[in-house]
Amino acid sequence: FFAQDEEGISHSWLDYMKEAIRTCAPQFSMRRMVKEYTTRYYVPEILQSIQIEQNRFERERRLAAWKERIKQSWNRLELYVDGRREGQLSLGEGIDVHAWVRADGLTPNDLSVELVYGEIRDELATGQHSVPMTYTKREQDGSYRYDIKLQPKESGTIAYNVRVVPSHPELTEKHELGLIRWA
Incomplete structure (x- = not known):
């Protein structure tokens, strides 16, 4: 790049760029893009x-x-979580997390309950991950119980919370309705 002739042109750099274009351009044709979009x-x-x-x-x-049934029932939805919310974990150590959802007029099929966790750095949760919790049973009080064992792949200080979002196989995106309930 720095070896230039009297006109300021680096012929070795130009040769390098021409070779890069010759070998890379076929990988990035419009045909590939059109096929991928199609x-x-x-x-x-x-x-x-x-x-x-x-x-x-x-x-x-x-x-x-x-969707209308979900919107009508959402304000009555309650979410409770049992288990510590943050702390230091050693590699292989896990935390059992239990959540209960009271959802008047809704069923477990209408809901996705997720554990969201991340590593704590400078008092902020970073690298957040979302994992679906498993519906376990309907309790005697009518609430739905969800469980998960949080086992991060790395040791460190973590924090987590639980959220509920509407779930339906025909939604285009899980946040389509703009509804979320955090514990």
């Missing part, structure tokens, strides 16, 4: 639109009714 986005969207139109939009009506 398979990842366009075809799935077309198939989804066909499904939407089937049975006179019945699936969409059911999903809209489900």
Whole structure:
């Protein structure tokens, strides 16, 4: 790069760049991009639109009714968590976390209960991870119990919390409704 002729041109650098373009350009053609967009986005969207139109939009009506039921019940949802919320863990050590959800009008199939944890650095949780908790049983008081054993892959100081979000197989994204309940 620094070896330049009297006009300030580095012929060795130009040769290096030409070789990089010659060997790399075929890997990044528009054909590859168009194929990727077609398979990842366009075809799935077309198939989804066909499904939407089937049975006179019945699936969409059911999903809209489900969303309305979730929105009507969400303010009554309660979440309780048992277990310490932060601390120092040695490698291989775990924490049993139990959560109970009171969800008037909702079932475990309507909900995703997740443990969110991260390492504590400078009093902030960093590198956050989200892990689904397992629905265990319905308690006598009607609440739903969820359990998980948190076993981070690295030792250190961690903190965690539990959250609930609506869950439905036909949602395009788990935060689509903008509803979340933290413990």
